[in-house]
Amino acid sequence: MADRGRIPPLFAGLCDDAAVFPPGSAPLPDAVTAHDEHVSAWYSGLVGPLVVAATALDHLAGVLSERAAPLPIAVTLPGGPEQLDGVLKAVAALPVELEALEIAVPAGMTPDEVLAAISAATAPVFVEIPRDERRIPLLTALSGTGHRAKFRTGGVRAELYPDEAELAAAVRAAVGAGVPFKATAGLHHALRNTDLETGFEQHGFLNLLLATDAVLHADGDPETLLAERDGAVVAGRVRALDAERVAAARAGFTSFGTCSITDPLTELAGLGLLETPRGEA
Numbered sequence: 001m002a003d004r005g006r007i008p009p010l011f012a013g014l015c016d017d018a019a020v021f022p023p024g025s026a027p028l029p030d031a032v033t034a035h036d037e038h039v040s041a042w043y044s045g046l047v048g049p050l051v052v053a054a055t056a057l058d059h060l061a062g063v064l065s066e067r068a069a070p071l072p073i074a075v076t077l078p079g080g081p082e083q084l085d086g087v088l089k090a091v092a093a094l095p096v097e098l099e100a101l102e103i104a105v106p107a108g109m110t111p112d113e114v115l116a117a118i119s120a121a122t123a124p125v126f127v128e129i130p131r132d133e134r135r136i137p138l139l140t141a142l143s144g145t146g147h148r149a150k151f152r153t154g155g156v157r158a159e160l161y162p163d164e165a166e167l168a169a170a171v172r173a174a175v176g177a178g179v180p181f182k183a184t185a186g187l188h189h190a191l192r193n194t195d196l197e198t199g200f201e202q203h204g205f206l207n208l209l210l211a212t213d214a215v216l217h218a219d220g221d222p223e224t225l226l227a228e229r230d231g232a233v234v235a236g237r238v239r240a241l242d243a244e245r246v247a248a249a250r251a252g253f254t255s256f257g258t259c260s261i262t263d264p265l266t267e268l269a270g271l272g273l274l275e276t277p278r279g280e281a
Contacts (some may be wrong), residue, residue, distance in 0.1 A: 007045030010209070010238070011274065014262050016048035016074060016257045018184065020056070022156060024259025029063050032071065038261050039072075042277050046265060048098040048255050053077045054083045055092040056212050062090045064189060074100035080109070081117030091238045098123040102150050102184075105130055111141030118147065126150040126182055129170070131162065136173055143177040148254065153208070154186010157180040161186055167203060168211060168222040175215045175252055183208060186256035190267040191265060192229045205256050206234050206271075207263065212253040215244055 014238065017038065018024070019031040026034070035050045049072040052060060064071060068141035073096045077083040081103055091098045101123050105114055111134075118125050124239055127142060128150040131133050139149060151170050154161045162170070174181045183205070188195070203226060211222035214224070258264055268274035 005157065006042050006277065008274070009243070010241065010250065012045050012250070013048045014183075014205070014250075014255055015046050015261055016051050016182070016255045017241065017261055018051040018259050019261075020050075020052060021185075021257070026259070028052070028059055032060075032063055036070070036260075043261075043265050047261055048072075049097075050256055051076060053078065053103070054087045054090075057094070061090075061094055064095050070095050072096075072097045072099050074102060076104075078104050080104050080106040081114065084118065084120060088120070100124050100126060102126045102128060102182075104128045105134065105138065111137050111149040113148075114138065115141055115145065119137055123134075124148060128152070129181075131166070135170065139173050139177040139179050142179045144191075147179075149174050149179050149181040151181055151183050152185050153183045153203050154188075154200070158198070161200055161202065162228040163201075164223040167208070167226055168215075171208075171211055171215050171222055171253075174182035175212065180252055180254050182255045182257070183253070187256045187258065188260075188263070190264060190271060191231055191234055192227055202261055203233040204234070205258075206238060208256070209253055210234065210237055213241060215227040216248050216252060217245065232270050235273055238271075238273055245249075 017035050019026040019034060020028055031050060036243045038047045044258060051074045054075055054077050077087060101121055101165050103118060103125055114127060126148045127138060127139055142149060186202050187205045188202055189204055190206045192207050193202050195202055207226045207228060214220035214222045214225055269276050
């Protein structure tokens with residue numbers, strides 16, 4: 001078993017393995033094999049569960065037919081809570097450890113209906129927060145329940161990327177409600193950037209961490225931090241976080257989905273925020 005302590009607390013479990021989703025779109029058998037390699041590597045402490053869609057669970061049964069050790073997974077339910085019963089039955093028959101459920105909110109479903117519909121969940125629930133007037137009521141309803149939020153920070157079209165003002169408002173709302181959140185889609189790099197192939201403006205996962213810290217401590221403008229592209233500036237502010245602020249930031253921003261585990265690893269090392277053991281790539 002790898003030494004998970006090699007990863008500092010700020011980055012522990014930060015990267016949920018979303019290899020099967022675009023733009024990576026890895027075949028499920030390949031994704032399982034790669035995930036096993038990641039959690040056996042020196043950087044295993046960086047790695048969260050393998051994220052799979054509810055519709056892939058039947059396929060996963062075949063992939064894991066000879067497996068002994070449980071595979072840690074998070075399951076997305078894009079069809080909403082109506083998929084929950086089927087997902088729970090499917091995972092009960094699989095050699096997996098269900099670490100999270102990521103559940104979309106269908107149009108017209110009220111916050112109270114959402115809470116009632118997910119009450120049977122047997123793992124932490126991340127409720128995907130819509131980018132509309134439902135955001136505040138849903139976060140308010142989630143406050144104090146133990147459930148969490150999921151924010152989309154990008155996608156396959158430019159309009160799927162919230163700008164700095166929108167994302168900062170979402171962070172403020174989640175922190176204000178005391179609701180931890182994860183992020184998914186579009187966080188392909190540590191720093192804010194313009195994608196060279198698509199021209200999309202992409203948020204950086206370190207920028208989002210710092211924006212969360214800024215909101216928690218009223219120390220800096222989250223919009224400015226989300227827009228910052230200078231690696232030295234971002235890395236310097238990250239290094240300045242003490243243990244208490246690290247713990248608070250990660251309690252607020254729990255993880256993000258990435259189709260590549262090694263890319264965040266490489267970028268963190270390149271910024272001098274993560275030390276690569278001698279002899280390791």
